[in-house]
Amino acid sequence: MSALDPAISGSATAEGPTDGQAKGPAEGPAEGTAERTTEGTAVQGSPAENPDLARIVDSFPGVDRSVVLADEHRSDGRRSWTAYVLPRRNEAVTDDGAALEQSYVEEWRGVFDHVYGASAPGDATFDTRGWQSSYTGAEVDDADMRAWTDDTVERIQALGGRRLLEIGCGTGLLLHRLHADAERYTASDITAGAMTRIRDAFGGTLPEGVELFQAPADDLSPVPPGSVDGVILNSVSQYLPDEPYLDRVLRQAVDVLDDGGFLFVGDVRSAALNRAFAAGIELARAPGGAPAEKVQTLAERRCGMGTELLVDPGYFTDLAAALPRVAHVAVLPKRGRSDTEMTRYRYDVVIRLDRIPGGAAPAIEWTPWAERRPDAAEVRRILVEERPESLGLLDVPNSRTAADHAAAELLARPDGPATAEEALKAARAAVGRTVDPEDLFALGDELPYAVRLSWARSQPDGGYDVAIVRSAPDGGPAPEPRFPSEPAPPRRHVNAPWFSRVEHLNLAKLRAHVRERLDGQEMPGRFVVLESLPFAADGSVDRDALRTIHWA
Template identity: 35%
Template sequence: MTDETTFDPLLGALLGALLTHPWVDGARRGPDGIVVTPAPETLAVRPVPGALLREFLEHWSDVYDWVYESAEGRHSAGLDLSGWRASDTGLPLPTAHMTDWLRRTTDLVLSCHPVRVLELGCGSGLLLHALRDHLTAYVGTDVSAAAVERLSAVRTPGTAVVLAAAHEARSEQVTHALTQTMGRGVRPDCVLLNSVTQCFPDLGYLRAVLLDAIDLVAPGGTVIVGDVRHAGLLTHYCRWVERAKEPSAAPEEVERRAVRRAALEEEMLIDPRLIARIATEAGRRVSLAVHARTMAQDTELTRYRYDLVLHVDPAESPSATWPLSPHAPDRGLLGTQGLQTGIRNALLDDAADAITPHALAESLANRADGIGPGAVLLDPADPARLAVALPASAGRVAAESVAALADGADPRSLIHEPLPVFVARRLPEVLHDHLRSALPSARLPQISLETEVTAGVR
């Protein structure tokens, strides 16, 4: 507290009461009330999640318990699409589109030839059902007790589903399930995080989960981070949603709404270069490829998301660097072995020579040159550009190469963290309750967070 409290006893009492709360590290007078700083331990991931971070995780657990208990999108045991709704319409995403999404996700995982999978955040079991006949062992984790109970009721040899969050991959319950299904000391050869990173709170949590995953996977195995929302496309996504909600709105009004939507976004978005940067901290050789989503229908899942495959201690040496000077795109060269970059994505670019990821994938599928399966990739430095790798392994590059594309950038410019938005809403609620108890007759002040905290800088 500062000397100003000497002249304002009520302010001094309020500040003093706030400083007794274990979630508060600092409190001061602000221009419109009181400004507080959360205690760092409330936002920590390790050794155990702090109180505010834990509340954030519990919020998502409650959301998905409700979603899976309602089972509004459950078509069958293997196709439970509950919770999959379009942001622009609010309606369930079309079943045919989601079936296409599931098939292409399954194909990507199986292209890595795994036999022992650990899936962190298995949800309703879409990938469990799609993959299990191809595996010798599968362990899934999820924060939803409803999902875990439903999936555990189906007894399948070599399969286990346990209640655990993504940061608990090394917990006793997950370790026990891995031992029971894979054998003592046997590692998974694929750690899968699909459609789950959007529920992560912040960079610290993402780093902890990814480093655990890379450390756990067997040499030569993969860590697949799938269906990731791209941080570089947040503004584009928000404009797209707002324009869809009111097609007749003036451009400046759409922009105003888009900026507000982006500021209040409650899910995590990640630039693939940030994941590459984290991978370089793992102490293992990692190569990677950033895959575009190639479904036929134009939805947010196709436009604004990507899959990233990390190859850990790979047998093959990857290309040294991602091409910094794109090759001139030429539709006639799509059957040529190697890596062709600089292709405009027609979902995000109106240029005459642009092409959709789906059309590129169809071109590759119709080849008959014997080169082998190809891959449609996303340019790590430009999400509006695509690339084609023939064969798919030609698109793998060293993690250091992709991380270097973001040299000099603040890590937090490569990520949208939802935790600051959550804390800015939740902490004042808790502290108002605290003040009502400590000073029942006092008029409650407006409480806000330090700018550095709300910006995600801790």
């Protein structure tokens, strides 16, 4: 956990408005889950595009081009619209995007050099400065940070591994808790200050087996190929500039891993859940009487102009096709009871190379959760009394995220609630029965079963799948279930946050501009700021590709 590459892990730092972090320059939609709001589609037989609205949007000085598409079929038979907006680019973006990518990396280096340059805390092994809640702006409570750290350490320790490499180690939050059980612990960070902090915490001399080197995340040249059996990249991905950079990091990580090794990518910001997260933040910050449209505008700005990398789980599930050594990919919601954005909205990924230690579990019979709607107590009863070899549940509604998702959908409706307070009440009322992921995880702590939860299908409301398999009788690794990853909602996997460094589109002024020029037409419910327009083979704008952008 550290900065940029070296990411500070956690939520936001004190450098201005945050996106939840240190701030610097096989089933379709849930079957039968009536309590979950859904993303609608165009009414069959009706126009799915509104060129008249697009012309109004295009007339705003800061807009280069827009496409306005139908979003929802409403109960009153009318339609909601989403405006996909490409801002006018300045020369820096159009002429030298590669330089901007590198500038993004260097800016994060500067942020964390500043953070690590301050005086060390009393406990140098637990340095969590810069971790602030995106909801309140206050520092995340020490107890919540310790719980988050302990859960992460426990998840990594369960993977085994005696020769570990941590990319982006920061001040050693994980290193101090993992190195004693390792034969060798090598750690890198982009900042010299992080290296100094770790050495100072050990009294100036590193323990035997601990090695450090300073480098960005995409430079693992000091590590020989096949020399480690575990690579840790925790709370780092959000500080990388784009998908090609992330690709380079993971490919190099695979190269340094020995046969049968693992890659742990922790605390990843979910592109699939970004709209829900942004709506929850802005509603938490807004006065109760704030106009709902203003809250929606702020949420749109947070989504479309954020400065951190968002990664859809589909990026990781696709790695098996991209990297031949990948044997298994697990996309895991975070464990824990703390009500923080890390627990609610981040996820971990475990990538096993070459083989699965416990082998693959026999085929699981998957049942939509909505058929029986069991809570954790009922699942426990089934395991204790019926003693099945396995149990699989699809699309379990998530108590951590359901209300924020409902709020995001309500705010995007032109006929939705008028104020922030009304939106909050309506969102809470729209949520039916849900299950806390930790209630199910905890069953594996007391019963002879391995409990696995998955976000592989990246549902926008945070719904998850559950596989429970009987533990190995000899106490060895439990077999790993194969979760369905398709069909999942179409997704573009990764954003490019460095675009936002040069965007100055004022969404509040854009909305006012459009509203003043409406002539009996309905206001778009959402404005999605684009990094680029997707084009089809014939040169036309690819409307279907636009609909895959779900982080904004």
